[in-house]
Amino acid sequence: MSKENKNIDKLDDFSKLVKQKLENHQLPVSDDIWAGIEQKLNTPKPAKRRIVPWYWISGGIAAAIALLLLIYPIQNTSDTTHTMASKTEVSTIEEPKSMADAKEPASNSADADFSTNPKSTPTVQKNAAGLFPQKTKTRNLYTDAHLNTVDSRTVVRKEEIAELDDNSAPKMDDWKPKATVDTQNNTDRTSEQLTDNQGTNRKTEKIDRLPDLNDYPEIPNHPKRTRKKRPILLATTFGSSGTVTDGGIKQQDFAPMMSSTPPRQLVSKKVTESYSGILTPDDYSNAEHQLPLSVGVTVEKPLTERVSLESGLVYTYLKSMYRNPGSVDKNGTLQLHYLGVPLNVRVKAIKQPNWNLYTTAGTMVEKGLRSHYTQEVDSRSVVNNKVVKSSIEGVQWSVGCGVGFDYKLNKDLSLFLEPKLTYYLENNQPMSARTEQPLNIGVNGGLRIEL
Amino acid sequence: MDNEQRLIAGCKRGESWAQKEVYEKYSPAMLALCVRYVSDYESAKDVLQEGFIKLFTKIEQYEGRGSFGGWIRKIFVNTALEELANNKMLNPYVSMERLPDYPDDIDLYQIEQVSANDLLECIKELPSRSRVIFNMYAIEGYTHAEIAQKLGIKENSSRAQFSRARKFLQESVLKLMKK
DSSP, X not given: OTTTTTTTTTSOHHHHXXXXXXXXXXXXXXXXXXXXXXXXXXXXXXXOOXXXXXXXXXXXXXXXXXXXXXXXXXHHHHHHHHHHHHHHHHHHHHOHHHHXXXXXXXXXXXXXXXXXXXXXXXXXXXXXXXXXXXXXXXXXXXXHHHHTOSOHHHHHHHHHHHTSOTTHHHHGGGHHHHHHHHHHHHHHHHHHHHHTTTOHHHHHHHHHHTTOGGGGGGOSOOXXXXXXXXXXEEEEEEEXXXXXXXXXXXXXXXXXXXXXXXXXXXXXXXXXXXXTTXXXXXXOSEEEEOOOEEEEEEEEEESSSSEXXXXXXXXXXXXXXXXXXXXXXXXXXXXXXXXXXXXXXXXXXXXXXXXXXXXXXXEEEEEEEEEEEEEEEEOSSXXXXXXXXXXXXXXXXXXXXXXXXXXXXXXXXXXXXXXXXXXXXXXXXXXXXXXXXXXXXXXXXXEEEEO | OOHHHHHHHHHHTXXXXXXXXXXXXHHHHHHHHHHHHHOOHHHHHHXXXXXXXXXXXXXXXXXXXXXXXXXXXXXXXXXXXXXHHHTTTTOTTSOGGGSOOXXXXXXXXXXXXXXXHHHHHHHHTSOHHHHHHHIIIIIIOOOHHHHHHHHTOOHHHHHHHHHHXXXXXXXXXXXXXHO
């Protein structure tokens, strides 16, 4: 010990003598002490309270930003395409001749309904076909116009119409008869709704206004909310999860797990049977599972003001290390790559201008993309290495729920954090943190952009 | 690579054969150390067990600076101090104030005839705190400043208690020799 001589010069003779006699004094040790030490060393560590380190969160945010930067050009391209498509659609629907033709069958019947009358549709297609290649779109938009379904395209169309050249404007007068027919459809509804108010004059006024394209979206008497834009949200996520009882990396003995889980596999049974010397989980005494890491891109489609549906693609990386120390030292590493499709329902619990608190619940199915397993058997004299790259059979299902918080950074961009609880079903997948501890708690974070 | 380096490397890899060898090599001395600090043999066995578990789980922290034996000794001293603190055995009110002053004059030749086990029995009779201070200063080589920091006392208090402990021990030895 480095301190041994520090006080030696200061010590009195008596103390020196005591030191001399007792410093290296030994007492016989009973055997049971080693047995106790050995047992404690082989006992798995007690569960620790899970703490999500800040570097995970900051790493998640950084990864999300990186992903966002990667996908942003694609998103812009998509937007451009969408705009062009809208223009085409608009120009098609704006063609007065076709629309005039289209309205004729309807004018024969005041009850004509383009959305449900199959006879009317071919007429539209036929007339539009000769003029525009986007005949289907013509029909769809025409139908949309009469149905007045909730669709953001309606808004786009309105904007696009405003951009049309002057030639198209006079032709819009041709809308009148169609609009009249159309209104007749709506008139029934309108009159029903206005009867209480005795609004006959208003009904007429409404019909007169129909040809005005600026009012076009207002033809139906649907409530105002039907025209409200609900943007689709695109999110880049980064997440990680661990077991409920353990903060992350786990070290476990195999023996206690054997009874509660089905036979586990490191590589597919086919590979194990075809090639000799591939170790199985039973050949190892210890397993250490690293925190699963996930990155993904999801799209959220609002259904109502508070409820939305979310789906997308999520990539997950799992890594486990296996050991069996001894005279023959065995080490193995298994890396698994999964791609999953989540489907979640999200309900906003608290909605504020700058932030939202929401709950989420759903399921995810994941397909294993690749398994990469390496093993090393060190028998002191010979070291044997094996590498197995194989596919992963079957899929992994999971269900989960959680709460989330998102904070609006600007008009289109928000930052979110979602602690979640996930349960992985037994789907006979290669051994990983999920198969050993199906109930995981994790956190997702990322950026959400309004499209 | 000498045998100790081989053992350390084996322990760092978690190999049980290396752990067992380290245990067999150091446990008798460490048990004697534990008895010196906690005085009770059964408690000393617990400290010994706890100390070895710490040793094997924290062996990655041993960087090779200083002797391995010294590093191990430090682990056991700290474990013994934790045990005493947990059992409130380092209570400052159990002090040497009660002890009478004994003369310094003592025949060293006579003391040399006393066995280590007898000396150990005398040390065990010291109050916990003064026993710890005596052990740390006289045998393990800690300075009073280090002792004061570890025990949360003043340096002068450490000095005073060491002095009194020594005198008490001398008297105990003298009594023992008279028997």
